[in-house]
Amino acid sequence: MSLHDLLIAPFSYEFMRRGLLSAALLSVSGGLLGCVLVLRRMALMGDALSHSLLPGIAAAWLLFGTSTVALFFGGLIAGLLTALGSALLSRLTRIKEDAAFGSLFIVFFGAGVALTSKLPTRLNLADFLFGNVLGVSAADLWLAAAVSGGTAAVFAVFYRSILLETFDPVFHRATGGRGGLVHMGFLTLTVLNLVAAMQTMGIVLALGLFLLPAVGAYLWCDRFVSMLLLSIGLALLGSVVGILLSFHAGLASGASIVLCLGLVFLVSALFSPRYGTVRFLWRGGAR
């Protein structure tokens, strides 16, 4: 197999070009969001949030069919209900936020699975959960472009607020920052990106595109801005290689992107010169 067959030829197919473009767009926004998720210790909350989108998407499908816009808003509403609901529960009862999130998302996910079993068409639940790059429509691409551009713009404008709120929320608040607003804005962006990534990555695997490059970058960088940029770079790398792998090996696209990013993560965790496992053990467990 020539290099051309390996790297270029796959993209003579329309669906491959669309899949690649969609994954690349979401790599930019996902790479950014992932850094904040990791640094704010919200990685598992992101996972819960992604599962909670399912009933919204299924309900939108039942009511409006396959319209991308309807699916988008269905997922968005379900995600925001989960985020807001658990925030309220944790303030108005003795339940802590992680338990509130854990309880709500599993109920939402259950409702989603129940709803999908009632869907009339030959809809495949697996496509929702794990993605199908074959199905990326022009509308999906526009959606990915809008969400990715919007996320990048928010990070550019509010960079300093995001950094302060992530690093030292008390100082941010004390200097007049709107911590609650930044937090809710951030949850909204996460839901938007999860929904936009649904077609290529699936809602369950989409988080991999956000988290894995960020954790990888976290192990290499000592500055916030370099972590953001490296995270985007790793996400792009993993997406391109993952899409090619899925084509040549006949794997599901979301899964193969996550596997490639997983390899990047594993290499970082083992061999990062300052924060890797090998170095840690080499120096007898001292940092």
Add this chain to the structure above:
Amino acid sequence: MDPSDQNIVLLRAATVRYGRLTALRDITLSIPCGSSTAILGRNGAGKSTLLRAVLGWQPLTSGEIRIGDAHPQHARPRMAYVPQRQAIDWDFPITVRGVVEQGRYPSLGLFRRMARTDDEQVERALDELGISDLAPRQIRMLSGGQQQRAFLARAIAQGGDIFLLDEPFAGLDLFAVEELAHILGNWEAQGRTVLAAVHDPAIARRCFTRGVLLDTGLVAEGPIADVLSPANIGRAYRREHCVHDGRAQPAAAGDAEA
């Protein structure tokens, strides 16, 4: 003219309630410019609430606070805040310079970039605290005292003349406590107004000239030696070992260790 004339913090019948809980009751006091004042009291006596109210972050239920002749929210550029460091993630990808630069963020707003004058302010702050050499280091690569100095430098870089510190001595080793006491002494000598929540009366007696002793209400204020008279301490700390507030116990143990 000397702008420090306005550097006076005034509280008139300031009261803060969270729901049915009164955190601060009817506090009237004034803090002279250029003084270093320790806010003392047991856990839950309202030390942090008082700091937050002065910052304009915690709205008052009733009463009034003025910074000079301005409302706290309008006086924010004059105030610099050093939060407790317990919640800081020392593995965060940020250097010492990155932390100190944050002091400039509030005055930059959303769209202005760091100008040369901002960079100079950062350099001066690093220099004043003697951590210019450490500027490129990631923050875990510092001792406890150096970490504290990085956060003090951030406050200096904010460019205010009133400094509010929340438990600055918590979690510091003996050497770092001496170092911080020395720095705060210098600040006072330079005419900076320092207002710090302090848990330990012994440290307060050594490092501050004035004191404010709280027990949700005001127990005493004035020169530190008078404020920390045995009678006042007895009144302010009498409920220290009471079990009415279960959360007070572990926190008290942690502070004692610090």
